[in-house]
Every structure is written in C-alpha cells, then in structure tokens.
Amino acid sequence: MKILVPVKQVAVLDEDFELRDDGKDVDVDFLDYELNEWDDFAWEAALQLQEQHGDVIEIVPMTVGPEEASDSLLKCLGKGGERAIRVWHESLQDSDPAVIARVIAKVAQREQADMVFAGTLASDHGYSQTGVSVAAELNWAKAAVVSKVNISPNASCIQVNRELEGGLEESIEVQCPAVLTIQLGINEPRYASLRGIKQAKAKPIEVLSHTDLGLQDSDVGIAGSRSRVRRMVMPAKGQAELIEGSVVEQAARLADIVKQLRGGV
Amino acid sequence: MARDPKHDILFEPIPIGPKILKNRFYQVPHCIGAGSDKPGFQAAHRSIKAEGGWGGVNTEYLSIHPESDDTHRLSARLWDEGDVRNLRAMTDAVHAHDALCGVEMWYGGSHAPNMESRCTPRGPSQYASEFETMTYCKEMDLDDINMVQGYYVDAAKRARDAGFDIVYVYGAHSYLPLQFLSPYYNKRTDGYGGSLANRARFWIETLEKVKRAVGDECAIATRFAVDTLIADAGVEVERDALDFVRMADDYVDVWDVNVGDIAEWGEDAGPSRFYRQGHQLPWQRFIKQVSKKPVLGVGRFTDPEKMAEVIRSGQLDIIGAARPSIADPFLPEKINQGRADDIRTCIGCNVCISRWEIGGPPMICTQNPTAGEEYRRGWHPEKFPKAGSDDSFLVVGAGPAGSECARVLMERGYTVHLVDDQDKIGGSTNSIATLPGLGEWGYHRDYREVQLNKLLKKNKESQVALGAKKLSVDDCLEYGADKVIIATGAHWNTDGTNALTHDPVEGIDTNTPTHLTPEQVLDGSKPIGNKVLILNCDPYYMAPSLAQKLQEAGHKVTIATGVGLGHYMHFTLEAPNMHRMMHELGIEVVGDVWASKAEANRIQLYPIFGDGYRREYRGPGKLPRRENTHFDWHEFDSLVVVTGRSSDNELFTGLKARKDEWAANDIKGVYLIGDAWAPKLMADATFDGQRIAREIELEDPQHPKPYRREVAVWGSPYLPGDKFEIEYDI
Numbered sequence A: 001m002k003i004l005v006p007v008k009q010v011a012v013l014d015e016d017f018e019l020r021d022d023g024k025d026v027d028v029d030f031l032d033y034e035l036n037e038w039d040d041f042a043w044e045a046a047l048q049l050q051e052q053h054g055d056v057i058e059i060v061p062m063t064v065g066p067e068e069a070s071d072s073l074l075k076c077l078g079k080g081g082e083r084a085i086r087v088w089h090e091s092l093q094d095s096d097p098a099v100i101a102r103v104i105a106k107v108a109q110r111e112q113a114d115m116v117f118a119g120t121l122a123s124d125h126g127y128s129q130t131g132v133s134v135a136a137e138l139n140w141a142k143a144a145v146v147s148k149v150n151i152s153p154n155a156s157c158i159q160v161n162r163e164l165e166g167g168l169e170e171s172i173e174v175q176c177p178a179v180l181t182i183q184l185g186i187n188e189p190r191y192a193s194l195r196g197i198k199q200a201k202a203k204p205i206e207v208l209s210h211t212d213l214g215l216q217d218s219d220v221g222i223a224g225s226r227s228r229v230r231r232m233v234m235p236a237k238g239q240a241e242l243i244e245g246s247v248v249e250q251a252a253r254l255a256d257i258v259k260q261l262r263g264g265v
Numbered sequence B: 001m002a003r004d005p006k007h008d009i010l011f012e013p014i015p016i017g018p019k020i021l022k023n024r025f026y027q028v029p030h031c032i033g034a035g036s037d038k039p040g041f042q043a044a045h046r047s048i049k050a051e052g053g054w055g056g057v058n059t060e061y062l063s064i065h066p067e068s069d070d071t072h073r074l075s076a077r078l079w080d081e082g083d084v085r086n087l088r089a090m091t092d093a094v095h096a097h098d099a100l101c102g103v104e105m106w107y108g109g110s111h112a113p114n115m116e117s118r119c120t121p122r123g124p125s126q127y128a129s130e131f132e133t134m135t136y137c138k139e140m141d142l143d144d145i146n147m148v149q150g151y152y153v154d155a156a157k158r159a160r161d162a163g164f165d166i167v168y169v170y171g172a173h174s175y176l177p178l179q180f181l182s183p184y185y186n187k188r189t190d191g192y193g194g195s196l197a198n199r200a201r202f203w204i205e206t207l208e209k210v211k212r213a214v215g216d217e218c219a220i221a222t223r224f225a226v227d228t229l230i231a232d233a234g235v236e237v238e239r240d241a242l243d244f245v246r247m248a249d250d251y252v253d254v255w256d257v258n259v260g261d262i263a264e265w266g267e268d269a270g271p272s273r274f275y276r277q278g279h280q281l282p283w284q285r286f287i288k289q290v291s292k293k294p295v296l297g298v299g300r301f302t303d304p305e306k307m308a309e310v311i312r313s314g315q316l317d318i319i320g321a322a323r324p325s326i327a328d329p330f331l332p333e334k335i336n337q338g339r340a341d342d343i344r345t346c347i348g349c350n351v352c353i354s355r356w357e358i359g360g361p362p363m364i365c366t367q368n369p370t371a372g373e374e375y376r377r378g379w380h381p382e383k384f385p386k387a388g389s390d391d392s393f394l395v396v397g398a399g400p401a402g403s404e405c406a407r408v409l410m411e412r413g414y415t416v417h418l419v420d421d422q423d424k425i426g427g428s429t430n431s432i433a434t435l436p437g438l439g440e441w442g443y444h445r446d447y448r449e450v451q452l453n454k455l456l457k458k459n460k461e462s463q464v465a466l467g468a469k470k471l472s473v474d475d476c477l478e479y480g481a482d483k484v485i486i487a488t489g490a491h492w493n494t495d496g497t498n499a500l501t502h503d504p505v506e507g508i509d510t511n512t513p514t515h516l517t518p519e520q521v522l523d524g525s526k527p528i529g530n531k532v533l534i535l536n537c538d539p540y541y542m543a544p545s546l547a548q549k550l551q552e553a554g555h556k557v558t559i560a561t562g563v564g565l566g567h568y569m570h571f572t573l574e575a576p577n578m579h580r581m582m583h584e585l586g587i588e589v590v591g592d593v594w595a596s597k598a599e600a601n602r603i604q605l606y607p608i609f610g611d612g613y614r615r616e617y618r619g620p621g622k623l624p625r626r627e628n629t630h631f632d633w634h635e636f637d638s639l640v641v642v643t644g645r646s647s648d649n650e651l652f653t654g655l656k657a658r659k660d661e662w663a664a665n666d667i668k669g670v671y672l673i674g675d676a677w678a679p680k681l682m683a684d685a686t687f688d689g690q691r692i693a694r695e696i697e698l699e700d701p702q703h704p705k706p707y708r709r710e711v712a713v714w715g716s717p718y719l720p721g722d723k724f725e726i727e728y729d730i
C-alpha cells in the first residue's frame, strides 16, 4: 500500500512587508519559507501508519515547487520515508489550486498510490482546495478535516473521524482509494533527529516536469488555471490614539471616546 | 531596521558644562570589581558600553585618598600617579568610541572601614557607621575640612590628567557631602551645622573648589540622594533638597539624582521583587523644577518608550542606568537600530550587586554572562567567533544553561538541536518566575526564546524541540550529534538532605501526602493544608518566596531555618524589605534550628547551638562535647522541604557509563553544564552555557581554559620610579 503525501513550502510574512510591483503577491524579499503546518501533521499520520504496519506501507512525500521547496521534502525525509518527488517547471508559476491538484493527481497515478494524505489547508493562501480537488481529478473518495485515521492494509475501506462544529466528531468509512485532508492536532508531529536530517540528504528526490506527467503547457500555470489573483490589498487599519495631558484632560478625552463609540454626542 | 522616530529624543545631544553628551544614554557610576587594580577589565567593560552607544560612561566610586579606603569592598582609587596610569587605559578605550568618560570622587567618612590603609576617617560629627558598624570617624575641625576639600581638588586634577571628561563630587548613598547636609549625621553647631545653609556649606565649597581647579576642562557632576527616606530625620526632597539644588546649581554642570542611603541602598538599586522601572521618579521629578542644569536619574530604565516619555514629560534630561547597561551594553545601539526586541532586559535580580556586597570579586550578570569577561576571556556581548568545525550538537535541556549554550553555538554558526520536554524554553525559570515579585526574571527566558527563534531562521537544520519526549541514553547515543551537551537541571531534595548534616532528615519523604518539595508547591500537584511549616537550609530566595506565596494564599506559615533566612538576599539588597514583608504578613520565623526527625504532621526541631559549649576529647565514636538535650515538636498540616538541591544528571552518567559506544555512534564528546553539573546561581548556569559554547573546540571543553589574570607583577613598582625590593625602615 502506498501513501502519497503532497506537502507545500508555505510563505511566512515578515513583520513588515511590501507587495510585488504587479500588486498580485507579496515581494519575495519579505518572505520566509517553511513546511505548511497541516502537512507536517499529514506526514506524521503517514509515518505512524507505517510504524504500525511496517513495510507493507510505503510513504512518499511530494511537492510542486522550485529547487528551494526541497527543504520541505528534506524535512519530511528527516523523519522517515526513503524517497521524494518534486515537480517543477517555470510554466507552473502562478498555478491555481486546481492546477496543483491536477499535477498531484498525475503523480498519484504514476506512482499507483492507494491513498493521498494532504493537509486540510495551507497557512499562506488558505484555499482549502488542493486536497479535495485531487480527489475530484482522480475520481476517488475523499474525507476532509480528518482528525483520526484507522487503516488495515489491503482492506477496501478505511475508518476516519472528521471534526464538525461544536466539538462534534463524525466517524465514517471511506472506500479506497481515497484522499484525506488532515486536520491539526490529529497527532503530535515528531522532531527529526540530527541523524535523520543527515540521512535525508542522501535520499533521492526525483525531479519531474509537467510534461513528464503528460500535461501540456496549456494545462498548467496561468493558462491552465480557472481562477487568478487580480491584486492583493491591505485593508485600512483601525486607528490608535495616544491620550496625553493631565489626568483630568486624559479622563475627559477617554469619556469622549466612549461616548462616541456608544453613538452618543 | 530604522530607529522609531518616537525615540529620536533619546538621541539628541545635550551640553554638560564644557562637554557635549552625544545622546541621552548614560552609564552612571557602578562597581564591577575592577577599580584601578585591574585596568584591562576596567577599560574593556566601560568601552564595550561606549561601543554599544552609551554617550557617557563612568568608573565606579573612586577613592580620592587612603583615608577613604573601602577594603574589604573594591572601589577605584585615584591616589597617585600609578592610578592615573592605570585609569588612562579606560579613558583612552572609551574615547575611541566617542563617548564621555567620568569619575565619581568618593570620600566615605565612617562608612569607609580603612582596613587596608589603617587611616582614621573624618566626618561632620563623630558617629558610628550604621553600615560598617565597627567604624567611627573623627569630627572635623576647620583645618580638617580644608584638608579634605584639598583631597577632592588634588584627585580632580589627577582625574583630568588621566583623561576624564566628567568629575563627580559624590554625595549620594550617604557619603561625605551628604553627611554634612543631613541632620542624621551632622550634629555640629558651628558654621557647617544647624541651618540648611550651614549644612550645605561643605558640599558647595567643595564643588566650588573643584570647579575652580578643573571646571574649564571637565564637566562637574554631583550625585545627590534627594531624599534619604527617613522623613525629617534626614534629607527630604521638598524640604532641604530643592533649596540645596538652588544654592549649588551654579557650581554643578549636571545633577545625578537618586534616593536612599548606603545601609539600604536597595532603595536606589531597587530589585524587581519590590520595584518597577522608574520607581524613583516621584522624588527625582522635582529637581528639574528648580535647576537650570541638565538632570539625570536612574530607575532600572530598560524600555525605550518609558525613557522617551520620562524625557518628553520633563522629569529628567538624561537616562541614567547601571543594571540595564550591564545586562545589555548595546541597549542604546539596539534602540537606534529599531531592534528593541533584541535588548537583553535587566531582570532586576541584583546578582551584579551581590558581588560588590560580598567584597568585590568580578561582577557577574544573570542576563549577560559576558559582563566582567570582556577583558579576561575576550568575550564580546554581541559578537562571536565563527564555528571551528562542522560538528553538530544535541543540547538536552532548555533552561538557563542549555538555552544559552544553544544560542551561542548557533550564533557561531553551528547546527544545534535543543531538546526539552517542557513546552517552553526556560527550564526552572518558568516556575521561578511565577513566585511573587519574580515575574521579571522571566525576561531571561524571553531573551533566549526570541534569539533562538531568529537563529532558527538562519539555519534550517537547527531545531528547538519543545514538548519532546524525554530523551533516554539510547536516544542520545543514536541521535546523530557529534557532541552532546547535558543541561538537565536540578531538583529539590525529597528527603531533607541538607548542608548542615549532609544527610537526609529521618522521616522526611515528599512522596507522602503531607510533605512537599518546592516543585510540588509550584505545580499545584498536591493539596496544601492550613498550617504550613517550611524547613529551610537554602541561603537564597526559595523559602521566603514560598512563605509569601502561601501566606498570601491564606495559609498560616512558619519557617524553621538552620541557615538564616534569605541570607544571600542581604547581598542582593532584597533582605530589608523581605524581612519587613515577613513581619507584615505575619510569617513566623524560627531561627538557628535544625530537624532531627519528622512524621506525617509534626517535626522535631533542636537548636543548632544547643548544649555542649565545652569541647573535650572523649574517645572514638563519642561527640567531643555534651549532646544537645533540647528538642521541640512542631505540628503542621503540610511540610515544605527547602533543604537543598541535587543535580539531574542521570542522562550524563548513563552516557558516561557507555563511553565505549560513543565512537560507533560518531559521538566525539558528552558534556555537562549548569545545575546538572552542580546546582548554582542562574547567573552561573547561564555562564556555563556561554562558556562551553565559546570553548567547544578545546580538547577538553568541559573544563574552562585559563583566563587572563591581572595581578601585580613582581619586579615592577606600581608607582612610576618607585622600588619593589623588600626594604626595611631601620
């Protein structure tokens, strides 16, 4: 049984940042990158299943992203797994989640994966689309916001719990093959040891382009996307005021503000 | 990043007499244990602050004459040419960074015990020092007054020759000028006693003479305790102080104002346990209302917002700082660069001060382990040598020692994994900072947390693993680190083992429901009954802190102690108010006792000095004095056992026992630091972390390499042109 775990190298904003000249994204100079937190939990879920069931389960992390995104694959490989896949070509730039899902689905087919564990969402863009779109592309069963997984290898079904409103959980059975999107808190992701990190560097990362997966330029990037970012904006912030003066003056100003907020004079 | 315009006011130059202070950051006089005897230490410690942006830096108090000799404590001295030469090292080093350099001319009167010089001190009246109770002074006649004022003038000239820009007449902390001003000391009936004008005369004349001698070249400062906090028995800000400022204003180029006296100078250097930032402002703020000269003041100012506000609101012109400058010599520069989050904020523990109180070993700082190590170990507080190898590190334990070690290793460029089972960096600090009044001690953890998180961004292979499972010996062996550093801390003894008997106390067992360790009190894991007895054999804060916490929570607390109460807090200046608080809260303290045995709800105590004052040989197995016959049972609902600590070093000993497996696991070394090495002050644990991280390339980094010593050199006379050979006057 093979589990494919697509992970994303997400952008983290500096405290102060500026937008790109075209206004469609944040200037990369103000970004730092790290493995998406949800994907860390997804990878841990895969690692734990492998620990439970041994070699009958193979787990493979993959990402769609440039060379630098390998850091996130190394982070996964530092904890387990024997190899990883990275898909990239410059024409993949600015792809929407549907395109990314198309690429992941192609990898899943190529790998003959039985399961895909994705994160419920990515902390940078927050679409919550990629995982479920992979299921749609593959025409597989899916379960989103999964908080517990039970698998017996070779069974035709898996049991999962899903988080609902108000602390409620739903326990469902899903037909395999399936895509799960994993929720935070499903487990406690482990830390890699130094040995694990050193060994990860020796593990192979296969690099593919969209054409290796049978996709055309027109299937990916802006051309293949059905949505696009027009611009990013920063909403105006609330105003703060430093109240100065004597205690009496300060109290008077404070009273004014309270009145104003309550809709008085 | 750029400086926040709100802080621009802190960077405005200000003239003081013939000099210009380039900004509003000013290191007031404070001791470090260097004096004039360790010129390298003195020069390096002060110039690192000049490099860090302080516009003015001072010596510690500086004796003007052998008649004011503070031995057993360590002051600077400006007695002769030898001292001029040694202090020149400091002025040169400070001037290289464009800062002003000051001396604080000190004459102690009775407060100076003169144990080295064996001189007899002089004072306004004859009194026994309340600070140094063995010493009396001679009441000065008019010749004496003239002579002692001459000492100030001569010392001021030497200060000028040594290159100092600012010359102080030191009248805070109850030293000589204030002794004349204050009716607490001055009982004279001549022209130097009685009315304020008379009591002010000595000080003003001295200022006038010093100004006449060096005032064209040097700025004249005076340090003035504007309120001695004993109401009208001494000086009060609105009674004598403001008038004095008016009278002396013409002779002073800058006023340095604070409160308090020397016997309780923790009212000035207020520990965070009792005082917040700016605690002296209610007194200091009056001075600017009457003086035409710049006014500077202290108050553990660490926050640029507060500093700017104090200046903007006209309370002070210049921010004086002692402890904040020790904790972070680069505080001004960090504000200038808009890096306030990088400031190592003083935690107000006063461990720096404890060293002076003890008598002058090199000053140490809990936050800044490089303080005092600038010269002798060559440690710069902000710069580190590049990594000397590709070694990777596992540091187990993220308390003061481990987090500091990881930080410095990462600053050096090493890959480090810092692992702790707690969810937070800080180790024992996390619970200690929950004790009443100790919240600011958490800044120690906060600084390291912020820095480690920044460093992690620079080295993606490094890792801070919090909330991790406790590592076993096998885990460490297999971890894949080249070097393993164990910083697993210490725990309070569970069986009463203590410093007096070096054995457990029969019957004490904190695994039973009614006996508790401090950790159990802090984590709330056990119910605590109404009547609490704290058995104490620890010299520091744990017993009084727990007593306060429990009494305030409604328990009835008694402390039974064999080693005094908070003895070390005398050195950190926390003792006077701690004792007042114990009284006010109604906590009973039973002193000079120890425990012979304990049961679930009672303990048997005996006087440490019971019977048997006569000693005689009585043969083997026999005590050479009469055995104590006095025992008392004391009842309690809960017993808190503060008798001593022991290292948590099982991981280290476990790894050491399997040394033969290190090579196979590519482990080059395993080291032990902090409380896990031996329980110690937080400052010393932090030092351990910094020290091993800087010396990790040594063949044996466990043990420190020798530091540079500054001691007298046989064959070189101190005074230029003097002799060194043994010679008798016969």
Ligand SMILES: Cc1cc2nc3c(=O)[nH]c(=O)nc-3n(C[C@H](O)[C@H](O)[C@H](O)COP(=O)(O)O)c2cc1C
Pocket (backbone or CB within 6 Å): B028, B029, B030, B031, B032, B060, B061, B104, B172, B173, B223, B258, B268, B269, B270, B298, B299, B300, B301, B320, B321, B322, B323, B324, B352, B353, B356, B363
């Ligand atoms: C270690 C240490 C030594 C000190 N020695 C002196 C001294 O020699 N002369 C003096 O006037 N004040 C001395 N002080 C007091 C400081 O100058 C200052 O008034 C006090 O610490 C309050 O300032 P702060 O809150 O900025 O620390 C010393 C303070 C410290 C921390």
